Each structure stands twice: as C-alpha cells, then as structure tokens.
Amino acid sequence: MTVHAVSPLFVGRVRELAVLRDALAEARAGVPATVLVGGEAGVGKTRLLVEFADRADDALVLVGGCLELGTEGLPFAPFTAVLRGLVRRLGRDGVAALVPGGATGGLARLLPEFGEPGREGAEARARLFELVLGLLERLAEERPVALVIEDAHWADRSTRDLLSFLVRYQRTAGRLLLVVTYRSDELHRTHPLRPMLAELGRVEWVTRVELRRLTRREAVAQAASILERRPATADMDLIYARSEGNPLFVEALLSEGGGRGDLPESLRDLLLARVERLPEETQELLRVASAGGQRIEHDLLSAVAGLDDTALSRALRPAVAGNVLVVDGEGYSFRHALIREALHDDLLPGEHTRLHTRYAEALERDLSILPAPRGAIELAHHWHAAHDSTWALVSAWRAAAAARTSTAYGEQLRMLSRVLELWDQVPDAAGRIGADRLDVLRQTTVVAHLAGEYERSIALAGALLAELDPETDPVRTAVVLRQRGLTRYDLGRPGNLDDLRRAASLVPAEPPTRLRAQVLESLSRMLFRPEDEDEKIATAEIAREIARAVGDANVEANSLITATWARYRFHEVEAQMEAFAEARRIAAAADAYNALMRCAISESDALEGAGWHERAAEVARAGIDDSAQYGLARTSGTFLTINLAEPLVSLGRWDEALEVIEQALDLTPPAPYRASLQGFATDIALARGQLDRAEHLLDVSRGVLSRGAHRDQTLLPHLRRKVRLLEARGQVAEAVREVTEALAERDLISSPRYVWQLLVTFARLLTGVAAGAAGGRMSIERASVAEQAAAALPRLREVARRIGTEGALQEAQRLTFEALMGPEPAASGAEPSVGDVAARAGWRVKAWEAAAGAWVDLGQPYMEARAQLWWAQALLAAGDRQEAAARLERARELAARLGAAPLLEQLEAVRRRARIGGGGGAGVGAADEPAGDGPPLGLTARELEVLREVTNGRSNREIAETLVISVKTVSVHVSNILAKLGVAGRGEAAATAHRLHLFDDLP
Structure with a gap:
C-alpha cells in the first residue's frame, strides 16, 4: 500500500478555486481582475494555486515568490523569478522582443542577462514599472496571462509598490489576471502589507479570499487519500484535534504514526519560529501558559505565574501582537493548538510536574475561576499531569459528576475512564470516592452509550457481566443486561431481545420497583414482529402502571410511546399524535429528556410515514435543537437528523437535506446512524445521475450493515438503492437477480412502509425487462433475463395483495405500483380483462392520472415528475398528444428544479421520439411541427x-x-x-x- 506524503485528492477548496477560475474568465474577456488570497501557514494557498494552474487551460501562468527577510535585500524578488522563468521559456531575445520599444536596459534591474542598469532615481523606477506592465501587456496579446505573486507578507517595499502599480493600471493590460498570496497570521498590527491590502481592497476589480481550515469531514477525505484507506475514527479524532484542520499539519501528523507520535521536527520548527522571535520574558510566560491548555483565563494565569495584572499584560503584549496568542474574552487562546503543544513538549520533566501542580493548587483554592464543568475537568487534568494518582482519581470522579450535571457525556466518559485506569494505583480507591469498582464500571457503560460510543458500551457491559454473579447480585446484573440490550439494538447486533428477557427474569415483580418498570419498558420496545404485538402492548402497559406507582415519569412516557406505536397505524395519525402529545406532557413535567427525545423521534417518524412531510420536518428540526441542549447531539440529534433528511428528500429540498446530513456526519455519529444518513444522500445521488458517488456511499453503508442484524427500515431501503444503481449502470441481469432473490428469500410482508417503495422499484425494473421479450430476436442471455423478470411478476403481485396500505403515502405507492404492473392478465393469459388494446391504453391513462394526483397531494415533486412522465407515455399510446405534451412539460419543470439529470434525459428522449416540441408551453402546434425537433438523440x-x-x-x-x-x-x-x-x-x-x-x- 502506498502512503502519500501529500494528499493526491484536492479537498475543501471548491469555492476558492471557483473564484480564481471566474477571475481568469473575466481576464480572458479583457476585464481586469485581481485576487488576494490570504490564509495561515500550511492552510493550502500553494496547493490551491497548483490546482488552479492545472485548470488554467490556454492561459500562461507566471509564478514568483517573495523571500523571507526581503525587506533587507533582494528587491523585486518575485518579479526577478518571473522574468527568469520567461527567459528559460522564450530565450533572452524572445523576451526582449516583447519589451515595448526594445528598451531592455530597464529589465537589467531585475536580471543581469539584460545588461547594465541605467541611471538611478525616481524616473528609472517609474520606467521599470512601465516596462513590466508593457511586457505583461504584450504577453497577454498572445494568450491570457495569470501572474501569481506568492508570500507577499515577505515582500520588500519595492515589490509592494510594483504590485500596487500593476493592480491599479491593470485595466490597460488586456487579458491579465493578478493573484497575490500572503500569510494572514503574519500580519501583525504594524505589518506594512496591512495598509496596502486595505487600499487594494477598495479597487473595484480586486477580490479577497481567506482560506479557512478544513472541516473534519474534509480532513478525513484528505487523510484517506494520503493513506489510500479511511483512517480509524479514533486516529482521526486525535489528528483533527491536534491539527485543527490545517492541511499541512494533517499531512505532517499522518507521517508520524497516525497522529499519535511526537511532532515532526520540521513542523515543530515552523510552529516555534515566531515564538523564538519574542522577548525572553514573553517566551517564559508562554511556557507557563502552555501547561494551562489551549485557552487560559487571565486570572488563573496571573495566579500561577505570580504576576500582577500590569506585569502579566506587559509580558503577554508581544505574544498577542505577534499572533502567537489571541485575546479571547477574559482570557487568551493560542493561535493554534500545535503551538501550545510544541511549547509544552519543550518543558523539562521537573518543570512539567511543578507547573501542573501549581495550576491544580490554584484551582483547588478557587474553582470558580473557571465555569462548570470546565473547572472540575481542568483540575482533574492538572492533578493527572502532575502524576499525583490519588488526587487525579478523586478529582476525575468529581469532574465526571460535574460533566453529567452539564450533560457533557463525552467528558464524563473520559473522566470515568480515567478513574478506572487509576483504580489499582490508589489504595482504598472505593473509600475515597464512595463507590466500588463495579459501580464505576456500570456507570461508565451507561455513559458510553449516552456519548454515542456504542461499541465501547457493549465491551464494558461484557466485562462487567463477567464479574457479576446473577445469583448473588441479580439487580446489578439486570441493570447491565438492560443496558447492553439497548445498545445492541442501536448497533443492530443480535442478542438484544435475549438480554432484555433475561433482565426481566432477574428483577422480582414484587414489590414494584423502578428497575422493573425500566426493564419491561425496554423489553416492550424491542418486540417488533407482528405476532408479538399483543405482548408488546401488555408489557408496555404493565411498565406504565409500575412507573406511575413508583413515580418514574421517564418510563411512564416511554411506555405510552411504545404502546402508541403498537395501537395506531399511519392512517390514524391524528389519534397517534394525541397519544404522543400526552407522553410529551408527562415527560416535560419531570424534565425527562430521554423520553422527550424519543417523543420527537416517534412523532417525526410517524408523520413522515403518514405522508405529512412538512410537519415531520418541523418536529425533527425542533428535536435536533433540543438534543444539543441535553448533550445528545451525537446520538438522539443525529437520529433526528435521519428523520429530518427523509421528509426533506420527499419534499424535493435535496440541497437542504444534503446540508443537514453533512452537518450530522461531522459529529461522527454511531455507524448505523451514519449509514442511514448516507442512504438518503445515495437517493439524491441516484436521482441526479451521480452514479460514482452513489456507488461509493452504498459501499460504505454495506460495510456497516454487514456487521449487524438490522431491521427492515434499514435493510429494505439499502436493497432498493442497490437495485436502482445496478439498473442505472446497465447491469440489468444483476438487478433482476437481486429482485428475484429478495422475492424468494425475504419477508416482504411485515413492513409495508418500506416494502411499498421497494415494490415500486421492483415493478419498474421487471416490467421493463419482461417487455423486452416481445421486442423480437435477442441474445440467449438477454432472453433468459427477460424470462426471469416475467416469471417474477406473479410473485410481485402476490406480495402487493398481501400487505395492504396504511395512509396516503402508501396509497400513492400502491397506485404507482399498479399503474406500472398494468391490469391483471386474463385467466387464459390471452388478453387483459379490460378488453381490447384501446381499453388497455385507457386503463393506463386513468391509472397514471390517479398516481400522479396522489403524489401532487403529498407534495413529492420527484415522484410526481416520474408519474407525470409515465402518464404522458400512456397518453401518447392512447393518442392524446396535447395532454401528453402538458404532462411532459410539468415533469420537465419539476425535474429541472431538482437537478434530476437522468429523468430529464428520459423526458427529452420521449419528447423527441413523440416529436413534441420542448420549452415552456409546448402544445399542439409544436407537436405537429417536426422541423427542428429531430429524431431521438x-x-x-x-x-x-x-x-x-x-x-x-x-x-x-x-x-x-x-x-x-x-x-x-x-x-x-x-x-x-x-x-x-x-x-x-x-x-x-x-x-x-x-x-x-x-x-x-x-x-
């Protein structure tokens, strides 16, 4: 396997690259254009320009860079580099021929090849500027020219003056683009480039672009390209935290053991170069600050450093002016986390321990210096960094409690994990924190689930169960079994129901207890088979009665939610919403956030299943906002994003859906949630004809689904997408094989909501392939596939007859399915029961009219567009060209709005084949006039x-x-x-x- 030093994939700069390409297009048209590109060191300015140059087509790209300390020598350094490159390309005489009037002597100030410089003085300087501009003008007459000046933060005064001259007189230069890059982190308050940038920013044709750091998703793509595989989530978490999305830092950390090793020397030198230019007093204070973390409060730093406000401010001022520190509210932050890390790594062992001890003692004296839970967490960090195991354990336990109060489950998990790590190093650990090791392990298991670390939660539960004896400790065993059962369900792992039934058997029925109610409620929630419905309702009601008796509003509300799902169908959504509202009232009265989150999930899911897409999106979005307040953005929040993405896709708000999906994926949700989110992105990619993207997303989902036993709501949409992709790729035989196997082997009866979507996809494929059997001679292989498709159609009809419909959405899917399948064949198989061919054509027109109307009522533009197309084809077969033209135009409007390229192609093919004119308002006149239409394609x-x-x-x-x-x-x-x-x-x-x-x- 190859590990690249630099990412072969160019990521995260689509907008910036578009700005440069648009500017070049303007220059190519003779419109002046200058782009100023800023960004911190390592953020990717040079890589952006390399990619731009590769896409510059016929333009001549000239690149020159300023040299560090250029203010003390080497004036015009970037222009000298550009001129030298031109001489290599064109030869000295070739360049001389381009100089206005052949007066090359002025260029000798840039390059000795052009002789001796003439007289000095202001006039000579102005003449040089004119010569450079004239040279660029002549070059631009041949083809567009892009002049790139890199690292302008190092530019000397002469270079800055010439740059300003070229920008201001660019209007006369013809097809010339100027691009200037600079390090924004180098521009301290008195830097000479700052006023120049401000002045140029007021020129109408100047655009400023600031390169941001990469998002986590972009950094993952960069790392995957370098490694030629997707990095482990834990490794990527560490790399992104250390690099903060700086592309150069990501590459450097990957080269050093996946981000877990020491900083590479070259990166350390780059980070500390600016620090080493500061006064010694400031450098010493920065080392003290580095032990305080990425952000440190002014009062805390003052206490640890032993300096009063005046002395502290005086010592820190150079660090702020030099962009090493930035003022952040009542404290300071290092401009980049790796600067702090490099400084901290330079501490000597004794110095390291003393500093962290001083921080810990300062926080012990006054924890209110920092807000909760940060103060408690930082106190635990400093005792741990000071290698004081006893106080590190005690403070970590207290910090875990503080984090739970603030619903900071990730931090709580980290603190509990530290308690477990230190347990054997501290005598009488249980006495010091008031809990035994098994209690800590049980709590860590629960918190790992809340934090979205499902795999870890299952592993911890298994370790705990290995130490528990169900005979002597049935209650604690039942608690852990319940937790593992819930987590196994969330991960789609087998055994979840067995864990819950066993837990129920361990908790005595009398007297009524909170644990008994929790276990029974969880068990009722996991009973999904139709034959378990009576047990589900009965178990939920028992759990609800016990919860009322013991005063557990969370379990009472959850039990009502479970029973509501079992009692109501999608055509009874109003009554269902009333029951969910009652559960919400119960939960809200006790601030039972777990039940409140489940209410939002259940309501939005039920509304979408009923076809109430707008309401579903509203409920899901409100739930996502609430999840952030409860500290559950990564778990309940991302699950609710699934419930938001689905109605957005239904409503045709595809770009909005992709945006919320990407935001949720940035939170690194549990794998099954990630697969579901990517599933909706796959639907959009398929509809837009982005087959490579769809295939990639489908492969990622397949990898997740292969590791668990998932429900129909996950598996059936995945199968539908797989069949659609195979068909779109032209792999019809494979698609038919998938369908026939599914019809033979899968239970397609128990989940109507997801089965009807699947049946529509199956019907579209099978009827189209089977119809090919009547098209004349074909290869043996194609004939065999057509026979398989035809043979599967009766089984498809049988499944549809058995499942029935619930609600308007399923009814629309049923109408679409029946229109695709056509009327039932006569018993003899000779003719359809509706009679002759004309009657059959009329039947199809009515069937598609009903299907299209159902999708209109639901507000689903993509499905409406497809139905309008099929309706138009039925109208053409029946001879109604005028109405067919109207249906095709309506479908075209919808497909164009959605960017559904394959559907637009199909519409165009039908329109051309039928010789119906395109464009808005295509009617009979256009349809009757074949000229200009032409045959298909x-x-x-x-x-x-x-x-x-x-x-x-x-x-x-x-x-x-x-x-x-x-x-x-x-x-x-x-x-x-x-x-x-x-x-x-x-x-x-x-x-x-x-x-x-x-x-x-x-x-």
Whole structure:
C-alpha cells in the first residue's frame, strides 16, 4: 500500500478555486481582475494555486515568490523569478522582443542577462514599472496571462509598490489576471502589507479570499487519500484535534504514526519560529501558559505565574501582537493548538510536574475561576499531569459528576475512564470516592452509550457481566443486561431481545420497583414482529402502571410511546399524535429528556410515514435543537437528523437535506446512524445521475450493515438503492437477480412502509425487462433475463395483495405500483380483462392520472415528475398528444428544479421520439411541427433501427440480415451511434437506450 506524503485528492477548496477560475474568465474577456488570497501557514494557498494552474487551460501562468527577510535585500524578488522563468521559456531575445520599444536596459534591474542598469532615481523606477506592465501587456496579446505573486507578507517595499502599480493600471493590460498570496497570521498590527491590502481592497476589480481550515469531514477525505484507506475514527479524532484542520499539519501528523507520535521536527520548527522571535520574558510566560491548555483565563494565569495584572499584560503584549496568542474574552487562546503543544513538549520533566501542580493548587483554592464543568475537568487534568494518582482519581470522579450535571457525556466518559485506569494505583480507591469498582464500571457503560460510543458500551457491559454473579447480585446484573440490550439494538447486533428477557427474569415483580418498570419498558420496545404485538402492548402497559406507582415519569412516557406505536397505524395519525402529545406532557413535567427525545423521534417518524412531510420536518428540526441542549447531539440529534433528511428528500429540498446530513456526519455519529444518513444522500445521488458517488456511499453503508442484524427500515431501503444503481449502470441481469432473490428469500410482508417503495422499484425494473421479450430476436442471455423478470411478476403481485396500505403515502405507492404492473392478465393469459388494446391504453391513462394526483397531494415533486412522465407515455399510446405534451412539460419543470439529470434525459428522449416540441408551453402546434425537433438523440431513423438491434444483443452480421443491408453499412451506422451517444462501446450504447426507455413503447 502506498502512503502519500501529500494528499493526491484536492479537498475543501471548491469555492476558492471557483473564484480564481471566474477571475481568469473575466481576464480572458479583457476585464481586469485581481485576487488576494490570504490564509495561515500550511492552510493550502500553494496547493490551491497548483490546482488552479492545472485548470488554467490556454492561459500562461507566471509564478514568483517573495523571500523571507526581503525587506533587507533582494528587491523585486518575485518579479526577478518571473522574468527568469520567461527567459528559460522564450530565450533572452524572445523576451526582449516583447519589451515595448526594445528598451531592455530597464529589465537589467531585475536580471543581469539584460545588461547594465541605467541611471538611478525616481524616473528609472517609474520606467521599470512601465516596462513590466508593457511586457505583461504584450504577453497577454498572445494568450491570457495569470501572474501569481506568492508570500507577499515577505515582500520588500519595492515589490509592494510594483504590485500596487500593476493592480491599479491593470485595466490597460488586456487579458491579465493578478493573484497575490500572503500569510494572514503574519500580519501583525504594524505589518506594512496591512495598509496596502486595505487600499487594494477598495479597487473595484480586486477580490479577497481567506482560506479557512478544513472541516473534519474534509480532513478525513484528505487523510484517506494520503493513506489510500479511511483512517480509524479514533486516529482521526486525535489528528483533527491536534491539527485543527490545517492541511499541512494533517499531512505532517499522518507521517508520524497516525497522529499519535511526537511532532515532526520540521513542523515543530515552523510552529516555534515566531515564538523564538519574542522577548525572553514573553517566551517564559508562554511556557507557563502552555501547561494551562489551549485557552487560559487571565486570572488563573496571573495566579500561577505570580504576576500582577500590569506585569502579566506587559509580558503577554508581544505574544498577542505577534499572533502567537489571541485575546479571547477574559482570557487568551493560542493561535493554534500545535503551538501550545510544541511549547509544552519543550518543558523539562521537573518543570512539567511543578507547573501542573501549581495550576491544580490554584484551582483547588478557587474553582470558580473557571465555569462548570470546565473547572472540575481542568483540575482533574492538572492533578493527572502532575502524576499525583490519588488526587487525579478523586478529582476525575468529581469532574465526571460535574460533566453529567452539564450533560457533557463525552467528558464524563473520559473522566470515568480515567478513574478506572487509576483504580489499582490508589489504595482504598472505593473509600475515597464512595463507590466500588463495579459501580464505576456500570456507570461508565451507561455513559458510553449516552456519548454515542456504542461499541465501547457493549465491551464494558461484557466485562462487567463477567464479574457479576446473577445469583448473588441479580439487580446489578439486570441493570447491565438492560443496558447492553439497548445498545445492541442501536448497533443492530443480535442478542438484544435475549438480554432484555433475561433482565426481566432477574428483577422480582414484587414489590414494584423502578428497575422493573425500566426493564419491561425496554423489553416492550424491542418486540417488533407482528405476532408479538399483543405482548408488546401488555408489557408496555404493565411498565406504565409500575412507573406511575413508583413515580418514574421517564418510563411512564416511554411506555405510552411504545404502546402508541403498537395501537395506531399511519392512517390514524391524528389519534397517534394525541397519544404522543400526552407522553410529551408527562415527560416535560419531570424534565425527562430521554423520553422527550424519543417523543420527537416517534412523532417525526410517524408523520413522515403518514405522508405529512412538512410537519415531520418541523418536529425533527425542533428535536435536533433540543438534543444539543441535553448533550445528545451525537446520538438522539443525529437520529433526528435521519428523520429530518427523509421528509426533506420527499419534499424535493435535496440541497437542504444534503446540508443537514453533512452537518450530522461531522459529529461522527454511531455507524448505523451514519449509514442511514448516507442512504438518503445515495437517493439524491441516484436521482441526479451521480452514479460514482452513489456507488461509493452504498459501499460504505454495506460495510456497516454487514456487521449487524438490522431491521427492515434499514435493510429494505439499502436493497432498493442497490437495485436502482445496478439498473442505472446497465447491469440489468444483476438487478433482476437481486429482485428475484429478495422475492424468494425475504419477508416482504411485515413492513409495508418500506416494502411499498421497494415494490415500486421492483415493478419498474421487471416490467421493463419482461417487455423486452416481445421486442423480437435477442441474445440467449438477454432472453433468459427477460424470462426471469416475467416469471417474477406473479410473485410481485402476490406480495402487493398481501400487505395492504396504511395512509396516503402508501396509497400513492400502491397506485404507482399498479399503474406500472398494468391490469391483471386474463385467466387464459390471452388478453387483459379490460378488453381490447384501446381499453388497455385507457386503463393506463386513468391509472397514471390517479398516481400522479396522489403524489401532487403529498407534495413529492420527484415522484410526481416520474408519474407525470409515465402518464404522458400512456397518453401518447392512447393518442392524446396535447395532454401528453402538458404532462411532459410539468415533469420537465419539476425535474429541472431538482437537478434530476437522468429523468430529464428520459423526458427529452420521449419528447423527441413523440416529436413534441420542448420549452415552456409546448402544445399542439409544436407537436405537429417536426422541423427542428429531430429524431431521438440526433439519431436517424435507420440508426434507431440499428440501435434497437444492438440493444437486443445482435452482432453486425445478424443486424445486416435482419435489415437487409451490408455488414459494412451496419458498421458505419454503429460507429455513428456510438459517437452521437458519446459512449465507448456497444454495451454502453445498449445501457443508454435502456436507461432512456427508447424502445419501451415500440412494437
């Protein structure tokens, strides 16, 4: 495996690259354009310019860089570099020929090859500026020129003056783009580049771009490209925390053992270079501050350093002016975490221990210096860093309690884990914290689940159960079994129901206890099979009665939610919402946030299942906001994002859906949640024809789903996406095989909400492939696939008959399914029961009209557009061209708004084939006028005939015999077809014809 030093993948700079390319387009048109690109060291300015240069097409890109300490020598250094490059490219004489008037002597000030410089003085300087501008003008006459000046923060006065001159007189230079880069972190208050940037920013054709650090998702993509595999989540968490998204730092840390090793020397030198230029007193205070963390309060630093406010401010001022520290409220932050890390790593062992002890003692004296729970957590950190095991354990236990009060479950987990690590190092650890080791382990198991660390929670539960004896300690065993059962369910792991039944058997029924209510409520929640419905309701009601008796509002509300799911169907959503509202009232009265989150999840899910998409999105979004307040953004919050993304996809708000999905993925949610979120992104990618992206997302989801036993709500959408991708790729045989296996092996009866979507996909595929059997001769392989598809249709109808519908959404899916399948065949198999061909065509028109109307009522534009297309095809078959034109135009408007490229292609193919005019308001006049419409995809009538035979799998010789033409003529037609379709071979041509349904309605 190759590990790249630099990411082969260019990530996170789409907007900035677009700004540069737009500016070059303006320059190419003769419009002046300058782009000032700022960003901290290592953020990727040079990489951005390399990518820009690679995409500059015919433009001449000239690059020159300023040199560090250029203010003390080497004036015009970047322009000297540019001129030297031109001489290498064109030769001295070639460059001289471009100088206005042939007066090359002025260029000798930049390069000795042009002779001796003339007289000094202001006039000579002005002449040089004119010569440079004139040279660029002449170059721009040949082709567009992009002049790139890098590292302008090191520019000397002369270079800055020439740059300002070129920008201001750029209007006369023709097709010239100027790009200037600089390190924004170098621009202290008195830096000479600051006023120049401010002045140039007021020039109308100047654009400023500031490169930000990468998001976590972008950094993951960068790391995966470098490693040629996706990095482990734990490794990436550490790398991102240390690098803070700086691309150079990500690359450097990856090169040193996945981010767990020491800082590379080259990176350490870069980070400390600015620190070493500061006064010694300031450097010493920065080392003290480095032990305090990334952000340190002024009062705390004053106490530890032993300095009063005046002395502290005086010593810190150079660090702030030099952009090493930034003022942050009532304290200070290091400009970058790695600067603090490099300073802290330079502390001597004794110095390290003394400093952290001083911080701990200062916080012990006054913990209110820092807000809760930060104060308690930092106190625990300092005792641990000072290697005082006893106080490190005690303070970590207290910090865990403080973190729980603030619902900071990630920090609570970290503190509890530290308690467990230190346990054996502290005599009488249990006496010091008032809890035994098994209690700490049990609490850590629960908190790991709350923090979204599901795998760890299961591992901790297993370790705890190995130490517990259910005979002597049944209560604690039941608690842990319940927790493991819930976590196994969340991860889609088998055994969750067994854990809960065993837990229920360990908790005595009398007297009623809170634990008994919790276990029974959890058990009732996990009973999903239709045959378990009575047990589910009865168990939930028992749990609710016990919860009332013992005063546990959380369990009472959760039990009501569970029973509500079992009692109501999607067509009873109003009554369902009333029951959920009662559960919400119960939970809210006791601030039972667990039940409140489940209420939001259940309500939004039920509303979406009923087809109430807008309401579903509103409830889910409000729940996401609440989850952040409860510290559950990574767990309940990301689950609710699933429930938000689904209605947004339904409503056609695809870009908004992708945005919320990306925001949730940035939180690194548990793997099953991540797979569900990426599933909706896959739906959008498929609908927009982004097949490579869809395939990648599907592969990622497949990896997650292969590691667990998941429910239909996860597995069936994944199967639907897989079939759609195979069909879109032209892998029809594989798609049909997936469908036939699913019909033979899967239970497609118990989950109508997810099955109807699947049946629509299956029907579209099978009917289209089976119809090909009537299209004439075809290859043996294609004939076999068509026979398999036809044989599966009766089973498909049988599944649909057995499941029924619940609510408007499923009814719309049923209407679509039936319209795709067509009327039931007559018993003899000779003719459909509705009679002759005309009656059959009329039946299809009515069926598609009903389906399209159902999707209109639901407000689902994509499904409406597809139904409008199929309705138009039925109208064409029935001879109603005017109404078909209206349906096609409506479908086109919807598909264009969504960016559904494959559907737009299909609409265009149908329109062309039917010779119906395009554009808004296409009607009878346009439909009756074939001129300007042309045949489908620009193919002639004969080429269409040949393409149909190619699609049927025939060789050139077989096509020649069928069409009574020569083999050579067939070969010419095939070459023309491939060129017009823009495909590489016959297989791709056949796939394109199939995707566009070119021959679906031809005899």
